[in-house]
Amino acid sequence: MSKLTHLDDKGEARMVDVTDKSVTEREARAEAVVRMAPETLRMILGGEHPKGDVLATARIAGIMAAKKTHDLIPLCHALNLTSVKVVLAGGDDGASIRIQTRCKLSGQTGVEMEALTAASVAALTLYDMCKAVDKGMVVDNLRLLEKKGGRSGHWRAPGQ
Template identity: 50%
Template sequence: MSTFSHLNVGGEANMVDVSDKDVTKREATAEGYLYVSDNVITQISEAKIAKGDVFAVARVAGIQGAKRCSDLIPLCHPLALSKVDVNFEIEPAQSRIRATCFCKLSGKTGVEMEALTGVNVALLTLFDMCKAIDPAMRLDGIKVLEKKGGKTGYWTSQ
């Protein structure tokens, strides 16, 4: 069984020292869903949300969220992301909106937390912009889809 890397020998919270790790290209993609009413799907599709272009605003929010991950999650390393890409897909048959967040850098630690933070902030922004229409929306299915780089190489949830 592996030990928790974020605890020191005394069991106290500890930021992992990555200074001896190799710099490699690292990527991660996360996804999540916002389950919404048919009315929300219709109003987004017809660009009738009173607060404006919900995907444009949520995309910028998701990018900012990924970039600010270390400010929000204790013990995460601040990373110089070279790419963040946030996308949305309306899935009317499932009454949901799918969001993905892709993060990339050349560095000493992975970008899974940044991708997860980006997708969560994007979905929360969609929720905020649509809550007057459907306060019963819910977030679900948030996970890392795949990651690349570092000593573990490639990993996928499929």
């Protein structure tokens, strides 16, 4: 395993210096799943939720979160994202919503944290909007699916 980059030689936290890194095209995809009662999913997909369009609100929250990742996660760089995509879809099990995100830029550091933050905040927003009708929802399986670009190249989660 390689050395942790956010620690200096004394073991103290630091922001990684990316000054000398090349600008490259970078992309990351992430996902999260929100598990819920089938009735809750039907309400969301049918547009019958009393708070309005749950999916649109969660999508906007995910996009906003990606743009604010550096404010939320210590030591993250402020990035000039060129694209953020958040897709929410009902799961095949009839009792979940799968959230998939993609973040892109041309820059000196990766966008994995932005994709993960977008997926997690979209999931939390969905939970917040629906907790009055289903307190038993579970946010599950937040994970990085793929990253491209930079020195470490292309990585894909097993099964992707």
